[in-house]
Amino acid sequence: xxxxxxxxxxxxxxxxxxxxxxxxxxxxxxxxxxxxxxxxxxxxxxxxxxxxxxxxxxxxxxxxxxxxxxxxxxxxxxxxxxxxxxxxxxxxxxxxxxxxxxxxxxxxxxxxxxxxxxxxxxxxxxxxxxxxxxxxxxxxxxxxxxxxxxxxxxxxxxxxxxxxxxxxxxxxxxxxxxxxxxxxxxxxxxxxxxxxxxxxxxxxxxxxxxxxxxxxxxxxxxxxxxxxxxxxxxxxxxxxxxxxxxxxxxxxxxxxxxxxxxxxxxxxxxxxxxxxxxxxxxxxxxxxxxxxxxxxxxxxxxxxxxxxxxxxxxxxxxxxxxxxxxxxxxxxxxxxxxxxxxxxxxxxxxxxxxxxxxxxxxxxxxxxxxxxxxxxxxxxxxxxxxxxxxxxxxxxxxxxxxxxxxxxxxxxxxxxxxxxxxxxxxxxxxxxxxxxxxxxxxxxxxxxxxxxxxxxxxxxxxxxxxxxxxxxxxxxxxxxxxxxx
Numbered sequence: 001x002x003x004x005x006x007x008x009x010x011x012x013x014x015x016x017x018x019x020x021x022x023x024x025x026x027x028x029x030x031x032x033x034x035x036x037x038x039x040x041x042x043x044x045x046x047x048x049x050x051x052x053x054x055x056x057x058x059x060x061x062x063x064x065x066x067x068x069x070x071x072x073x074x075x076x077x078x079x080x081x082x083x084x085x086x087x088x089x090x091x092x093x094x095x096x097x098x099x100x101x102x103x104x105x106x107x108x109x110x111x112x113x114x115x116x117x118x119x120x121x122x123x124x125x126x127x128x129x130x131x132x133x134x135x136x137x138x139x140x141x142x143x144x145x146x147x148x149x150x151x152x153x154x155x156x157x158x159x160x161x162x163x164x165x166x167x168x169x170x171x172x173x174x175x176x177x178x179x180x181x182x183x184x185x186x187x188x189x190x191x192x193x194x195x196x197x198x199x200x201x202x203x204x205x206x207x208x209x210x211x212x213x214x215x216x217x218x219x220x221x222x223x224x225x226x227x228x229x230x231x232x233x234x235x236x237x238x239x240x241x242x243x244x245x246x247x248x249x250x251x252x253x254x255x256x257x258x259x260x261x262x263x264x265x266x267x268x269x270x271x272x273x274x275x276x277x278x279x280x281x282x283x284x285x286x287x288x289x290x291x292x293x294x295x296x297x298x299x300x301x302x303x304x305x306x307x308x309x310x311x312x313x314x315x316x317x318x319x320x321x322x323x324x325x326x327x328x329x330x331x332x333x334x335x336x337x338x339x340x341x342x343x344x345x346x347x348x349x350x351x352x353x354x355x356x357x358x359x360x361x362x363x364x365x366x367x368x369x370x371x372x373x374x375x376x377x378x379x380x381x382x383x384x385x386x387x388x389x390x391x392x393x394x395x396x397x398x399x400x401x402x403x404x405x406x407x408x409x410x411x412x413x414x415x416x417x418x419x420x421x422x423x424x425x426x427x428x429x430x431x432x433x434x435x436x437x438x439x440x441x442x443x444x445x446x447x448x449x450x451x452x453x454x455x456x457x458x459x460x461x462x463x464x465x466x467x468x469x470x471x472x473x474x475x476x477x478x479x480x481x482x483x484x485x
Contacts, residue, residue: 011289014228028135031128035079038116045076045200046138048129048161050152053082053098058166058186060101062143065186067109069193076138076200079116079129130159137206139164139199143186147171154220156180157213162206164195174220177297180213235320243304246279249418251307251409251435252472253427254284254294257445264470265298271473272301279416281305283405285397285431287360288315288322298469305412310389310397310431311405312362314412328411329362335385336400338364344380348373351396362403366396391430391451406434424479426472427452436461441479445471 032042047066051057059080066078082102083095106115118125133140133156140156142165150171156163163181165171172183184195199206218224252258258268272280281303284291288308295303306315306322312332314325341364345351350373351366358365368374374390377398381388385401405427413423425435426443430451436442440460444452447467455461462478464471 012232014225014232028128028132030125031132034118034121034125034129035077035116035132038079038113038118039077040113042077043136044114045136046129046133047072047076047078047141047196048081048133048138048156049079049141049143050081050126050129051142051144053095053102055094055098056145057098058143058145059098060105061186061189062141063102063105063109063111063115065143065189065193065196066115067105067111068189069197071197072193072200073111073114076196077114077116078111079118079133081118081121081126081129084120127159130156130161133161134159134210137200137203139181139196139206141196142166142171143192144169144171145186150174153181154178154217157217160210160214162199162209162213164192164199177219178213178216180209180216238320243279244276246304246416246418247277248275248422248424249279249281249413249416250424250426250472250476251281251283251405251412252425252469253429253432254282254286254291256428256447256468257426257432257472258282258300258469259294259298260447260468261470262298264466264468264473265300267473268469269299269301271476279304279418281307281412283307283311283408283425283427283432283435285310285391285395287358288313307405307408307412309360309363310399310403311408311435312360312399312403314408325411325415328408331411332362332400332402332407334400334402336362337384338362341381341384341386341398344384345377345398348376348380351377362400364398368394368396387434389431389434391432392449395431397431404434405432406438409435409438424476426475443472443475445469447471 035042049059049062051059059082063078066072080102082099102117106117140152140161140163142150142153142163144166145168147166147169150165153163153165153171153174157178157180163175165175165181165183166186167183175181175183182195182199184192186192199209258265280301282291286308288306291306291308302317304317308315314328315322316325350370351368354365354367374396377396378388381398387399387401387404389397389399409423409425413420420440423439424441424443425439426445427436428445428448430449433452436452436455442455442461444455444461444463445467446464456463462475464474466474
């Protein structure tokens with residue numbers, strides 16, 4: 001949205017590479033010695049934070065979060081490594097202010113015996129602290145107000161330490177890709193504390209996060225970066241085979257429809273490989289780059305068409321390259337006033353506008369804190385030619401009235417010259433409703449949300465017994481049997 005002239009089809013997202021050390025074999029005594037002078041019981045789980053002593057890292061806020069949760073105070077220790085210091089006023093002005101804030105909170109909350117603030121450390125000490133956090137069943141915490149990348153989040157993964165990290169910035173993407181922890185808003189002290197407490201109390205969840213971190217950390221090293229770069233380059237320079245003429249169209253949502261079950265995803269990839277005349281496409285609320293990333297992570301074939309951003313953008317794959325459907329964009333543009341939409345909703349209580357990266361040319365998006373606010377949004381926008389889409393219990397999108405997954409599905413089918421009776425659509429959540437409502441061969445996967453309950457029982461809707469992608473395959477085979485009969 002910030003670069004109107006840019007075409008999303010020509011932008012490729014690759015996570016930056018980082019030099020991630022191997023988890024060393026190091027004596028835990030080193031870490032125990034470092035924190036022994038601070039902690040009464042060093043066997044308790046450690047909440048570990050490592051960051052430069054600058055205000056945006058919100059280390060003082062982490063102390064407040066810890067101190068304000070009685071369970072954490074009783075059952076865990078907090079260890080904060082905030083750079084190197086000789087004393088509370090031996091550094092630059094911001095560092096002195098941050099260190100002073102940490103020390104004052106130590107006293108204010110009376111955390112002597114449960115909060116460690118080591119003054120000096122080296123790289124071996126840091127490795128030992130990660131190891132001690134893992135040994136004690138602890139977590140790594142990043143409470144930054146915003147974090148451009150989050151190298152320590154990846155480092156914690158290497159060491160098998162689950163994380164609770166800020167939802168603002170890079171850590172949200174890293175944790176989503178590695179699956180090694182939870183993201184939360186550090187401005188909501190209660191929610192952040194509960195996220196830490198949840199991992200510390202649920203050993204099965206802790207084990208899953210620890211294993212996922214160690215298994216997936218190498219996605220962020222330089223070898224993983226190079227492999228992704230080469231793969232993109234090859235797709236751009238190698239000629240793509242022409243697709244076979246299609247006589248059917250299958251459009252699938254991505255999140256919790258194609259994703260969620262590795263076995264189902266494998267079944268889906270196998271099924272699609274056996275259907276040369278089936279045009280496969282996706283219809284998702286995500287941006288183009290995020291859709292491509294998720295499909296690659298779940299080993300799905302390249303779609304012939306991608307309907308993205310809740311049906312506000314369509315991209316066609318031709319000669320191995322994606323092209324924006326500018327005719328569709330021109331069609332939905334009539335009457336669209338996104339600035340006015342934002343102004344009208346600026347005073348609605350219970351919704352928060354999403355970051356700029358989530359806003360698109362034909363989509364404005366908010367987070368919903370209070371579901372009752374959705375009715376107020378609809379009322380406020382009732383005189384405008386817009387479509388309001390509420391999904392997953394906390395996501396709100398506003399689109400031009402002519403946009404949406406249903407409208408995009410009809411557009412794609414017409415362009416492929418495929419009759420409506422040969423169009424299939426699969427989904428699981430509220431932003432799939434208009435697509436499934438308009439489709440003669442709709443598919444509800446078993447894990448569908450209550451948002452789609454009104455569709456159950458219709459002759460045009462197949463409710464699968466299997467969840468996720470396995471449910472799509474089940475439904476497609478069932479539809480094939482009906483045709484054959």
